[in-house]
Amino acid sequence: MKIKKRKNHKVLFAVQNEKYLLKSEILKQIYDLDCIHETKINKNIKKIFTYADKNNFNFILLIGEEEDSKNKIILKNLNTKEQKIFNQSDIKLVNEIR
Numbered sequence: 001m002k003i004k005k006r007k008n009h010k011v012l013f014a015v016q017n018e019k020y021l022l023k024s025e026i027l028k029q030i031y032d033l034d035c036i037h038e039t040k041i042n043k044n045i046k047k048i049f050t051y052a053d054k055n056n057f058n059f060i061l062l063i064g065e066e067e068d069s070k071n072k073i074i075l076k077n078l079n080t081k082e083q084k085i086f087n088q089s090d091i092k093l094v095n096e097i098r
Contacts, residue, residue, distance in 0.1 A: 009097055010057040013039040014048040020063040026073065026086075027061070029094050052078060059097055063088075 011030060015021055018041050031037060038057075042048050045062070052060050062074040067085075075096055076083045086093040 009035040011035050011037040011059045012052045012057045013061050016043045016064045020068050
């Protein structure tokens with residue numbers, strides 16, 4: 001039987017306000033994954049993407065004012081440039097990162 005090695009993805013949580021971190025239950029599940037993660041609180045999205053690119057992150061999770069008001073979270077795959085929007089409680093988001 002072959003054992004699949006799990007990739008050690010790097011995930012950057014980017015939020016415009018610290019309160020968004022506290023409200024998102026899905027982030028707690030992602031913290032439990034076998035991945036490297038970091039949190040940045042910054043209103044300047046361009047700086048966040050520059051930082052993520054420079055530090056070789058695989059994914060960015062974005063929660064801004066608009067996403068928070070709609071209970072959404074944006075997942076951006078930096079390798080494929082694909083972007084998806086999920087409900088903040090959607091377990092499919094965790095599966096995308098695995």
